[in-house]
Amino acid sequence: QVHLAESGGDSVQTGGSLRLSCTFSGPHYSRRCMAWFRQVPGKEREGVAGIDRDEGIGYADSAKGRFTISKDKDSNTLYLQMDGLKPEDTALYYCTAGRSGDSCPVRFNRFREADFQYWGQGTQVTVSS
Secondary structure: OOEEEEEOOOEEEOOOOEEEEEEEEOOOHHHOOEEEEEEOOOOOOEEEEEEOOOOOEEEOOOOOOOEEEEEEOOOOEEEEEEOOOOHHHOEEEEEEEOOOOOOOOHHHOOOOHHHOOEEOOOEEEEEEO
16 A cells, blocks of 8 residues: 655745655555646646656756755655745645556656556645745
8 A cells, every 4th residue: 555645845935945755655665656746726736846767857847947856765755855936836736656667757757647646645835925
């Protein structure tokens, strides 16, 4: 059974930084695609950053140059370092994982919800101007 738990969301001012964490519990952590998505009420959930089973990394255009995704295999934790935050980054951020051994196209900056079967409850990020 896979369980994901996000933390680190907060309220910050424009230009600030946050680091989101996602603790993974379950089998085969290192063999899964993992990603961060975000959602604003009334809009579709969108991919922000992802890392595939072979450590390939990709970012949405909105995240490039500001966000950094990383994976700690010792602690089974996925991180999203967010710098230079903007009001448009305000959203509920979700951590997600795919099935063990499956590939996903995140390294090509493509984020498809269908590639991810396990989702956390989300952590709120609010950026004020």
